[in-house]
Every structure is written in C-alpha cells, then in structure tokens.
Amino acid sequence: MSAGLLVAVLLASALLEGSGWAGGVGDGNLRLSVTVNGRADSDVRPPEVRVGAWVVKRYRLLNVSEADLHRVRVLDPGAPAGSVRCPAVLPAAEEAECTARFRAVAGRHVHPVRAEGDVPALRTRLTATARAGYAGVAGALGLTEEVVVATPGTGGGGASATVTYTVTNRGNLPLYTVRVEDPGLALAPGAPDCGGQGGTVAVLAPDTSAFCRTTVRLRPGTYRSAGRASGSDRATTLGTGGERVTAPLLTAGASAVFVVREAPVAPVPRTPAPGAPAAGSSAGAAGASAGAGAVPAPGAPGALARTDTNAGTGTGTDAAGRPAAPAAPGAGAAPGAVPPSSVSPGAVPPAPPPGLRRAAGVDDEGFLGRVRRRGREAAEFGVATTLLLLLIPAAVAAALLGSRRK
Incomplete structure (x- = not known):
C-alpha cells in the first residue's frame, strides 16, 4: 500500500469515528420530527384546532447510531402529563x-419538544x-x-x-349573527329587541356581551x-388527520320561572235605593229616632236601622245635625215593647212577662177588687205584707168618710 493510500484510509476512519459511525455513539445520532393533526410545520404555522376537539401529535424518532x-421518552x-x-x-x-x-384548549400552545434515549452499556x-x-x-x-x-x-287582566x-x-373568536329566541313564551320571530336588530346580534366580539329584551302581557299564572x-364563529379548523x-x-340556553299575580278587583260604589237615606246619615237618623223613643211606621224610611259605629254607642244626631242625648232604657216605649233597633227583620217580638200583663189591669179595679186581689197575693208576700196592704186602704177610706160627714 502506498503512503498516500494509507493516509486516506486513516483519515476516513477518523472521520467515521468522530461522527458516531463505525461502532461509535455520539451527538446527532438521534433525530426528531413532529406533526400535529397532519401538519409538519406546526412550529411556524400551528394548526387551528377547535377547543374541545382532539389534538394528535406524532413524534418520529430515528436512531442512526449502532447502539x-x-x-x-418524549x-x-x-401535551398533558402522561x-x-x-x-x-x-x-x-x-x-x-x-x-x-388529548383535547384542545384555548390559546396558542407551541413549545420545544425533547426526545431522549439511554445507552446503558456506555x-x-x-x-x-x-x-x-397548535x-x-x-x-x-x-x-x-x-x-x-x-x-x-x-280591574283584572294580568300584568x-x-x-x-x-x-x-x-x-377567542368573534361570533356572527347571534339569534335570540324564547319558545317557552312563544315569542314571534325577531321579537326580542337586540339593539334594534330584530332579535339578532350581528357581531359579538370575544369577552363581550349584548342584551336583548322583550315585554309580554300575560294572564295570572306561573310561566x-x-x-x-x-x-357561529365561521372558523374552519383541522381534524386529527389534517x-x-x-x-x-x-348554541346556548337559559330558563327562568316566574309568577304573574291576580290583579286586585276595583271596588264597586254602592248606590242607595230610591227614597232611602244616604249611607252617611242613616246612623244619625236611627240614633235620633231611638233617642226620641218614636217607633217608625211600617214601610217608612229607617224602619230597620243599619248597624254602624254610632248605632253601637246609642248616639245619633237631631234634625239640626247636633248630637242627640242617649235615651233612657225603656223611655217612650209601651210596656213589654222591644225597641225597633233590636229586632232583626222577620223576627217575632217576645211576649211580655206575666207580671206586666197583670199590672196592665190595675187601673180598672175598684176598692173591693183591689182587696180581693191583695188577698190572693197574700200567699206570696206573707202575713205582714197582707196586713199592711189591708190596713192602708181601710185607713184611707175612713179618712175620706170622716171628711165627708163633717
């Protein structure tokens, strides 16, 4: 082997060992890529996922080492723990x-992700x-x-x-064409007033509210x-597969139970019968008649007196409107008679006691009749009373006879 070839082999071996190849383990031997609901560039363009919908993250790990x-773990x-x-x-x-x-929550959630793996031998x-x-x-x-x-x-009629x-x-997105209805009250379409828009809020920004009102007339009862x-927010989002x-x-709903009370009935004014005294003067007229001891003739006004606070106290007014003095008990009434104010309509007056009936014929007796009657009552009054009753008339008679002889 030439010297140049040997140097090339040694250099290549050194390079391979430095990169983790040829049995080596080093940095860069584990690689990671992530997709979120099918989107690989979620770090730059995080996919919009509807709150409450599923988020699926896939972590692709590549082990390029020889170990x-x-x-x-990731x-x-x-992502929620676990x-x-x-x-x-x-x-x-x-x-x-x-x-x-996991389920999506509101807001932007882009974070660094870390993948790890252990080589126990090394x-x-x-x-x-x-x-x-996302x-x-x-x-x-x-x-x-x-x-x-x-x-x-x-006057009735509910409220x-x-x-x-x-x-x-x-x-965190605007809402469009928000419509308000109430089937419970059977409102006509567009009945609630939402700021002059006929039961509809055109645009409702995030974290804001709008008010709609309606007034209905209801009969008494529970409603x-x-x-x-x-x-709708009109937002198109991504599903789990992209x-x-x-x-x-x-949609949203709410309910409320309420009661409409019965309206009070207006009082009807009482109209007196033709020829009858006014309500304010009936008590005074009855009191004046009772004080004078006169009994109204049958069929005359005030024959049956009305009961009020003045009649209960026995007071009244005279013809001039002045308070009349209360009449003494029994004054101006025949023996055994019952005052007209104490007789209810249709009731029969009670009969006078026997003692009063006997006293009514006293004025028609002569001297002998009176003596005989006293004798009959001797058993009731006793001996002393009988003698007194017999002696007093005899003394009176003797006096009268003596005065005539003179």
Whole structure:
C-alpha cells in the first residue's frame, strides 16, 4: 500500500469515528420530527384546532447510531402529563413513533419538544429537540336571563313581564349573527329587541356581551321562560388527520320561572235605593229616632236601622245635625215593647212577662177588687205584707168618710 493510500484510509476512519459511525455513539445520532393533526410545520404555522376537539401529535424518532436506545421518552410541555406513549426500546439504525392524543384548549400552545434515549452499556444518553404545537380556537356562546314582572293594576287582566336576555362570547373568536329566541313564551320571530336588530346580534366580539329584551302581557299564572341563543364563529379548523372541519352552529340556553299575580278587583260604589237615606246619615237618623223613643211606621224610611259605629254607642244626631242625648232604657216605649233597633227583620217580638200583663189591669179595679186581689197575693208576700196592704186602704177610706160627714 502506498503512503498516500494509507493516509486516506486513516483519515476516513477518523472521520467515521468522530461522527458516531463505525461502532461509535455520539451527538446527532438521534433525530426528531413532529406533526400535529397532519401538519409538519406546526412550529411556524400551528394548526387551528377547535377547543374541545382532539389534538394528535406524532413524534418520529430515528436512531442512526449502532447502539440500541433504552427508556425512550418524549418531554412535551404542550401535551398533558402522561399523554405521550413511546416504545421502550429503539433499536440501532431504526425509527419509531411516539404519539399523544388529548383535547384542545384555548390559546396558542407551541413549545420545544425533547426526545431522549439511554445507552446503558456506555452510560450515555442521546437527545434530540424540535418545536411543535397548535392553536386552540372557538367562539363560546353563553346565555343568561332575568325576568321582572310589573305590579298588576286594578280591574283584572294580568300584568306585563319584561325578560332580559344576556348573550356572552366567552371564546377567542368573534361570533356572527347571534339569534335570540324564547319558545317557552312563544315569542314571534325577531321579537326580542337586540339593539334594534330584530332579535339578532350581528357581531359579538370575544369577552363581550349584548342584551336583548322583550315585554309580554300575560294572564295570572306561573310561566317558564326558555331562552335560546345560536350563532357561529365561521372558523374552519383541522381534524386529527389534517382534514378541514367546518364551523358548527353554536348554541346556548337559559330558563327562568316566574309568577304573574291576580290583579286586585276595583271596588264597586254602592248606590242607595230610591227614597232611602244616604249611607252617611242613616246612623244619625236611627240614633235620633231611638233617642226620641218614636217607633217608625211600617214601610217608612229607617224602619230597620243599619248597624254602624254610632248605632253601637246609642248616639245619633237631631234634625239640626247636633248630637242627640242617649235615651233612657225603656223611655217612650209601651210596656213589654222591644225597641225597633233590636229586632232583626222577620223576627217575632217576645211576649211580655206575666207580671206586666197583670199590672196592665190595675187601673180598672175598684176598692173591693183591689182587696180581693191583695188577698190572693197574700200567699206570696206573707202575713205582714197582707196586713199592711189591708190596713192602708181601710185607713184611707175612713179618712175620706170622716171628711165627708163633717
């Protein structure tokens, strides 16, 4: 072998040993590439994935060394912990794939990714790095509502209820043509007023809200409002295999239960009968009649007195409107009669006691009749009373006879 050829062989051997080939293990022997939902340049153009949809990351590892790699693993801060799966061993001069599958969250998530593998015989660890990630996008529609019921007026007919619907975009993309409806109240299309746009919010930016209101007249009862909102962010995203996914219709709902009270009935004014005294003077007229002891003739006004606070106290007014003095009990009434104010309509007055009936005929008795009657009552009054009753009339008679003889 010539000297020049020997130098060339030694130089090539040195170069191969320095690069890790020819049985060597060195830097650059492990290579890494990452695709996210089918896109390989996710470090520059992260794919847009709808929030809540699946993100699939594929990590391609190539071992160009002549040693097997053990405890192969991928460290990716953009993937949930424990979501990356890798083979335990990556043989020399072969490739393998690690995968991660998880739900997308809102925001941009592009991070450096690190792959590692150990060579236990040489106590060496090979590494490789790359950048990859995705952007979680979506408009998120929210809806709340509030109901205010007006106080019912008199006369019946229910009351009005004002419902306020609050639509909110909680996502990171604008929402377009957000429509508000309420099938629970059977509103007409476009009934809620959303700023003069007929039940529709044209554009709702991220982290903003809009208000829609409607007022309905309802009969008394219990009602349930069922608000519904719908709209779209018009964003096309990527699926797990890189396919294009059109924007879905976003919806949100809310409900509220409320009660419409019965309206109070307006009082009906009482009209007095023809010829009857006014309500304010009936008590005074009845009191004046009771104080004078007069009994109204049948059929005359005030024959049956109305009961009020003045009648209960036995007071009234005279013809001049002055308070009349209360009448003494029994004044101006015939024996055994019952005052008209104490007789209810249709009731039969009680009969006078027997003692009053007996006293009514006293004025028609003569002297002998009175003596006989006193004798009959002797058993009731006793001997002393009987003697007193007999002696007093006899003394009066003797006096009268003596005065005539003179």
